[in-house]
Amino acid sequence: MVQQLDYHTIRAIFSRFQAAEPEPRGELEHVNAYTLLVAVALSAQATDVGVNRATRALFQVADTPQKMVDLGEDGLIEHIRTIGLYRNKAKNVMKLSRILIEEHGGEVPNSRAALQSLPGVGRKTANVVLNMWWHYPAQAVDTHIFRVGNRTGICPGRDVAAVERAIEDHVPVDFQQHAHHWLILHGRYTCKARKPMCGTCLIRDLCIFEDKTL
Structure with a gap:
């Protein structure tokens, strides 16, 4: 089982996500x-x-x-x-x-x-x-969040339900509203499945992933 990061490291990670993208948005277009x-x-x-x-x-x-x-x-x-x-x-x-x-x-x-x-x-x-x-702080765990959560140690879990609980239990409340968007975007554009872009990752020094790329 992947190690669970401590509170202070998780807070530092989401502080960086927030500084880079204060108001992350879902990418599905809709009008209502x-x-x-x-x-x-x-x-x-x-x-x-x-x-x-x-x-x-x-x-x-x-x-x-x-x-x-x-x-x-x-x-x-x-x-x-x-x-x-x-x-x-x-x-x-x-x-x-x-x-x-x-x-x-x-x-x-x-x-x-x-x-x-x-x-x-x-x-x-x-x-x-x-x-x-x-704007309810619900956590929609998809394949990107499951991968990022387990790979980084932010919110590890054996299944999506466990990862959802880990986000709710370990991510500070002031980051809960946007937590799943930050994690999805990080997984989609940086922490990719086959070739994670660790060289340009803003949380590289805080992540416990052992097989970091250059």
Whole structure:
């Protein structure tokens, strides 16, 4: 098991992240809570760039649950067929849109349990929506965060649930709101899976990763 960094080192790491990027943002494009929910649901096993490319035109015609239902599953597929697993994702988006209309007055609920009850919405998707739209300090652990958390010792864990708990338990509260964004961006652009860019890493001296690159 990877060693857990101490409080002072973790605070120093996030202080550097904050100094470099005070207000980190998620990279999925959206115009309201509903389009954020849809974008995150579509992003499973897909890149944010690919999802944004598909949803720019989609959200111009379907930015509410009712408009999505009116567009229909075939119409939705025409917009998202470049995204992996698009047929199954289209079915889930149509189902969740109908549920939002029938059970939530067309509004996206702001509780994790209600969000996770929607088709195609897991804990990670729910946490992204809670964090990005309602500014709740929820931690959406993806492959980037899982890798960075374990590689650096910031928030090690055997599975995503353990890493999520480690963030909540060990990252100082004043960094909780943006913690998952800083970690995702660090994993996406610096602490890459195959070739981490340790030479330009702003936390290189604080990280416990043994196989640092030049």
